[in-house]
Amino acid sequence: MPLVDGFPSMGVPNTGDTAWMLASAALVLLMTPGLAFFYGGMVRAKNVLNMIMMSISAMGLVTVLWVLYGYSLAFGNDVSGLFGNPGQFFGLKGLIGGNAAEAVIADPANGVEAAEVVNIPLVGTIPATVFVAFQLMFAIITVALISGAVADRLKFGSWLLFAGLWVTIVYFPVAHWVFAFDGAAAEKGGWIANQLKAIDFAGGTAVHINAGTAGLVLALILGKRKGWPGTPMRPHNLPFVMLGAGLLWFGWYGFNAGSATSSNGLAGSTFVTTTVATAAAMLGWLLTERIRDGHATSLGAASGIVAGLVAITPSCSSVNVAGALAIGAIAGILCALAVGLKYKLGFDDSLDVVGVHLVGGIVGTLLIGLFAAPQTGAAVAGLFYGGGLEQLWRQALGAGAVLLYSAIGTAIVAFIVKYTIGLRISDEGEAAGADESQHAEGAYDFVALGLGSATGNFAGSPTEGRPLISHREA
Numbered sequence: 001m002p003l004v005d006g007f008p009s010m011g012v013p014n015t016g017d018t019a020w021m022l023a024s025a026a027l028v029l030l031m032t033p034g035l036a037f038f039y040g041g042m043v044r045a046k047n048v049l050n051m052i053m054m055s056i057s058a059m060g061l062v063t064v065l066w067v068l069y070g071y072s073l074a075f076g077n078d079v080s081g082l083f084g085n086p087g088q089f090f091g092l093k094g095l096i097g098g099n100a101a102e103a104v105i106a107d108p109a110n111g112v113e114a115a116e117v118v119n120i121p122l123v124g125t126i127p128a129t130v131f132v133a134f135q136l137m138f139a140i141i142t143v144a145l146i147s148g149a150v151a152d153r154l155k156f157g158s159w160l161l162f163a164g165l166w167v168t169i170v171y172f173p174v175a176h177w178v179f180a181f182d183g184a185a186a187e188k189g190g191w192i193a194n195q196l197k198a199i200d201f202a203g204g205t206a207v208h209i210n211a212g213t214a215g216l217v218l219a220l221i222l223g224k225r226k227g228w229p230g231t232p233m234r235p236h237n238l239p240f241v242m243l244g245a246g247l248l249w250f251g252w253y254g255f256n257a258g259s260a261t262s263s264n265g266l267a268g269s270t271f272v273t274t275t276v277a278t279a280a281a282m283l284g285w286l287l288t289e290r291i292r293d294g295h296a297t298s299l300g301a302a303s304g305i306v307a308g309l310v311a312i313t314p315s316c317s318s319v320n321v322a323g324a325l326a327i328g329a330i331a332g333i334l335c336a337l338a339v340g341l342k343y344k345l346g347f348d349d350s351l352d353v354v355g356v357h358l359v360g361g362i363v364g365t366l367l368i369g370l371f372a373a374p375q376t377g378a379a380v381a382g383l384f385y386g387g388g389l390e391q392l393w394r395q396a397l398g399a400g401a402v403l404l405y406s407a408i409g410t411a412i413v414a415f416i417v418k419y420t421i422g423l424r425i426s427d428e429g430e431a432a433g434a435d436e437s438q439h440a441e442g443a444y445d446f447v448a449l450g451l452g453s454a455t456g457n458f459a460g461s462p463t464e465g466r467p468l469i470s471h472r473e474a
Contacts, residue, residue, distance in 0.1 A: 045444055061163055134258060143211075148353045226430055257274065310364060312324060318372040
């Protein structure tokens with residue numbers, strides 16, 4: 001097996017860590033269908049399948065690119081501080097094979113003990129293949145997150161081309177900067193993790209600031225939905241939204257606690273801080289709604305959950321319970337306020353990717369500089385624990401670098417797609433709905449139910465003037 005700078009390292013994996021990381025990878029994969037439900041419920045009924053398909057298609061597309069060259073770009077040996085060596089693990093070479101158990105017969109005379117395993121490629125204490133799978137799930141959901149900003153109006157083929165180019169040009173290099181530590185998967189990793197030493201435990205910069213910035217830029221280049229903001233575009237299925245939020249919260253334990261890459265105390269503490277911050281953010285969002293609008297909504301509860309999860313993602317290893325409560329509450333309040341910026345500034349971020357993921361990611365990343373507690377896993381002191389502004393400027397520089405690179409990279413990719421195959425659905429297709437125009441499908445058969453439309457009865461329809469028929473009555 002060819003080695004580059006002695007990597008991959010060979011050894012016997014820890015079975016407990018391996019089991020935990022396999023479960024964590026599966027949990028993170030579940031987040032993408034959860035996101036599909038979350039986003040799918042927030043759009044109008046004529047666009048729900050298209051919205052779900054944008055998330056599900058990312059699972060297929062990103063997986064293929066990841067095993068071909070994505071993992072190598074992200075975790076190969078550093079090239080000029082920009083990305084990993086794309087050829088080092090191309091097609092996962094050196095990582096697949098030689099993994100079968102092989103019995104070793106005891107030979108006491110020569111000091112050989114019986115064994116049932118052989119050395120295999122490792123990253124830390126787990127098989128390299130398990131690490132590959134775990135990090136793949138991060139790449140998938142980062143791409144899927146972007147789709148919420150451009151709901152209802154982006155051609156499906158254009159989405160696939162954009163996603164493939166974006167994950168290659170933007171995500172894989174940024175993942176290298178943030179997640180590739182020296183001596184883990186390769187000898188030399190990314191500059192944010194190793195030189196800058198900004199803390200991003202599970203992806204506040206690489207995932208949420210990255211995706212939120214991409215969503216904003218793509219939405220600006222794509223343009224507004226027809227009729228926005230004057231035409232009501234309410235969520236068509238709030239139970240879908242709540243289900244999606246629940247699945248995201250559940251899967252996020254793999255996202256955050258799984259980033260410990262071991263079934264140890266750090267995984268336990270990040271599990272707790274993730275839970276605490278999410279709960280506080282939900283309450284903060286609901287309180288903001290109650291004061292501002294006079295009522296707290298189910299959509300607000302679901303959005304608050306996601307905002308808290310986003311904010312605690314970079315900081316879950318570096319704060320105590322008090323810090324988690326503060327970060328969650330601050331994120332819930334600020335994100336609830338931030339979702340209204342699109343109306344003031346005039347950009348059509350359909351499902352509030354900017355307000356939740358970009359703002360939440362920035363809040364969680366920067367607040368590490370204030371609330372990092374030295375007794376936590378990161379062992380760094382923030383401003384409130386006597387550490388001064390040292391960590392705050394590191395966090396700000398890391399967040400700013402990712403935001404700037406993502407904005408420029410996304411713009412380049414979006415313009416490439418726009419001026420080749422085009423970005424937008426036709427006016428007629430948008431009016432009919434993306435489900436029909438892009439997939440020739442519909443999520444609901446309203447005619448069979450006697451409802452006439454997704455939003456109620458049309459004037460002049462056979463049901464005009466009569467009460468809607470319930471499922472039970474039908």
